[in-house]
Amino acid sequence: MASVKSYGADDIEVLEGLEAVRKRPAMYIGSTNLSGLHHLVWEIVDNGVDEALNGYGDTIAVTLHKDGSISVEDRGRGIPCGIQSKYKVPAIHLIFSTLHAGGKFSSKVYSNAGGLHGVGAAVTNALSEWLDVTVMRDGKIYHIRYEKGGKLTEPLKVIGDAGRKTGTLVRFKPDPKIFSSVDFKWETITRHLQESAFLLKKVRFIVKDERVTPYLNETYLYNEGLKEYVSALNVNKTPIGPIVSFEDFSNDIKMEVAFQYCANDYNENIYSYANNVRTHDGGTHETGFKLGITRAVNDFAEEKDLLRGKKLEGGDIREGLTAILSLKVPESLIQYEGQTKSKLGTPEATALVNNFIYTKLTYFLNENNEYAVNLINKCIESQNARIAARKAKDEARGKKQRKEIILSDKLTPAQSKDYKKNELFIVEGESAGGSARKGRDRLHQAILPLRGKPLNTDSITMDRMLKNEEFATIINTIGAGVGSEFDVNDSRYGKIIIMTDADTDGAHIQTLLLTFFYHYMRPLITNGMVYVAVPPLYRVFKEGKEQYAWRDNDLEEAKAKIGRGYEISRFKGLGEMDASQLWETTMNPEHRMLVRIRIDDPLLVETRVAVLMGKDASLRRKWVEENVDFNEKDNFEELK
Ligand code: 28G
Numbered sequence: 001m002a003s004v005k006s007y008g009a010d011d012i013e014v015l016e017g018l019e020a021v022r023k024r025p026a027m028y029i030g031s032t033n034l035s036g037l038h039h040l041v042w043e044i045v046d047n048g049v050d051e052a053l054n055g056y057g058d059t060i061a062v063t064l065h066k067d068g069s070i071s072v073e074d075r076g077r078g079i080p081c082g083i084q085s086k087y088k089v090p091a092i093h094l095i096f097s098t099l100h101a102g103g104k105f106s107s108k109v110y111s112n113a114g115g116l117h118g119v120g121a122a123v124t125n126a127l128s129e130w131l132d133v134t135v136m137r138d139g140k141i142y143h144i145r146y147e148k149g150g151k152l153t154e155p156l157k158v159i160g161d162a163g164r165k166t167g168t169l170v171r172f173k174p175d176p177k178i179f180s181s182v183d184f185k186w187e188t189i190t191r192h193l194q195e196s197a198f199l200l201k202k203v204r205f206i207v208k209d210e211r212v213t214p215y216l217n218e219t220y221l222y223n224e225g226l227k228e229y230v231s232a233l234n235v236n237k238t239p240i241g242p243i244v245s246f247e248d249f250s251n252d253i254k255m256e257v258a259f260q261y262c263a264n265d266y267n268e269n270i271y272s273y274a275n276n277v278r279t280h281d282g283g284t285h286e287t288g289f290k291l292g293i294t295r296a297v298n299d300f301a302e303e304k305d306l307l308r309g310k311k312l313e314g315g316d317i318r319e320g321l322t323a324i325l326s327l328k329v330p331e332s333l334i335q336y337e338g339q340t341k342s343k344l345g346t347p348e349a350t351a352l353v354n355n356f357i358y359t360k361l362t363y364f365l366n367e368n369n370e371y372a373v374n375l376i377n378k379c380i381e382s383q384n385a386r387i388a389a390r391k392a393k394d395e396a397r398g399k400k401q402r403k404e405i406i407l408s409d410k411l412t413p414a415q416s417k418d419y420k421k422n423e424l425f426i427v428e429g430e431s432a433g434g435s436a437r438k439g440r441d442r443l444h445q446a447i448l449p450l451r452g453k454p455l456n457t458d459s460i461t462m463d464r465m466l467k468n469e470e471f472a473t474i475i476n477t478i479g480a481g482v483g484s485e486f487d488v489n490d491s492r493y494g495k496i497i498i499m500t501d502a503d504t505d506g507a508h509i510q511t512l513l514l515t516f517f518y519h520y521m522r523p524l525i526t527n528g529m530v531y532v533a534v535p536p537l538y539r540v541f542k543e544g545k546e547q548y549a550w551r552d553n554d555l556e557e558a559k560a561k562i563g564r565g566y567e568i569s570r571f572k573g574l575g576e577m578d579a580s581q582l583w584e585t586t587m588n589p590e591h592r593m594l595v596r597i598r599i600d601d602p603l604l605v606e607t608r609v610a611v612l613m614g615k616d617a618s619l620r621r622k623w624v625e626e627n628v629d630f631n632e633k634d635n636f637e638e639l640k
Pocket of ligand 1: 044045047048073074079080091168169
């Protein structure tokens, strides 16, 4: 069949562009670890999503193949394959071989601004062993192929008849020379696509994993969008009232919000987005949202005479709130604060969202009086709790002394009063607790052993949790309050380190503790103060010499270091290590490995709870294997 012209001098220039990407990949995709690897996928998916957003095609399908490649398919118009007039090469070739192709050639107003940098399909090509594109368009099937970091090996060619079908299929295999791991993570990909599906209602996302038997298969399609997102986030909670949603369009900015209140939740759970990218650190739109909601509730409550003078604070109104705020801002207006795209800076967003929420919520409260009165009573309860806590604290300060807390006799405290430097080890089992006590750094490390499994705090009230001895001890030990009264500045420890066996029971205990911290001391997590200690799996030794291995990869290295005639012991639990081994391998800041607990993905936290609390141990193991990535060096850096 007909080949579509060969390429001229421009092509060489183009290849030099991709060389730059291969030389400094992190500049384009943030890193060359798992996060960077998945970035390659988001770049391609985002193009398909853009096409769907423009109204062409309503399905995006992602498949993980056995050979380590991944394919993404859409049913849009198909990437244009004609010769581009300026560069005299097919448009499709420009898209896959020039940087910034997306911005330069497109005239679209809103863009699904992709991952961290939104750099386009050429970056994916540059960092792939090979990349194939098949396009159905104008009744034809076109194909083009690149190898070894974006070198054109099969020029654009018509390979068949498409009939009336249209769409684009991109399949690529990431280059193992670039990435520390080329193992795509099912969990990472499904969570990302599910998040996209919530934000882009009515677009169907299909994901398939052919690497495992039987194949894994998931479809995400949400006709109600953000409402369903809120509903998924609140699955394990006790909702008060319905999920409410508003949308509006003003000054070229599209604003959407969905929210719901829950009982027994002392946190505010606000997740904001700009052009379908999570704005982790909020920004002008989130500020506007908070202002609007505070104003609407206070004005309404005042008008109905429900407040007796004292106004509600924003925090009183946001306690127990789950909200998704999503803005579509035209490219010309979008601004971010700081280096990353995690904080929206667009100034006009504050007033726009403030007025949007104020107007819609005021109307809603007036139309739903019973809901409104309930909500305001809940806010007043939060307000009373806050005032009482503040008063107690002021009194304690007035006495000019830190309240001497009677510490549990289970705790072995640290000697130092330098709270920021102190570390609290919460240890699985009395016997490991004993070794930890003997082996620790007395100055800065405190040990709190746990007996058995902690209570699951996911679906119980705070009152019940407080009656639990184990948690009462933890709260008392940390000394910074609990729930809405928790104040991270009062924490007696700079690091809270969970130390369990490296098995499923250990993972379960970790989750139960993390669930507790997530619900009742969330600032500890958002401030990066909660860690999981990773004990080694193996000891490789020969008379006088020993090496530890934390993962299977390390084992080979350890064997090599010890040399011939080594012996290996496998640690099944912390209890098998004596005090000095435990210190050396797991507690000593010089050698230990810690995983800092982050909550990047709200849904992941909620589903993790569901998966890990469930009865299915294999699901649990799979989750731990996928999400606690022992190959991710960045999990461990600066975490000594
Ligand atoms: C399957 C995985 C990834 C895509 C399209 C469709 C068009 C397109 C893509 O245009 C820029 C804009 C117009 C020349 C646009 C088709 C207009 C008309 C498109 C994808 C330059 C590129 N017909 N579908 N790009 N054009 N899907 N999926 O990448 O002026 S990328």
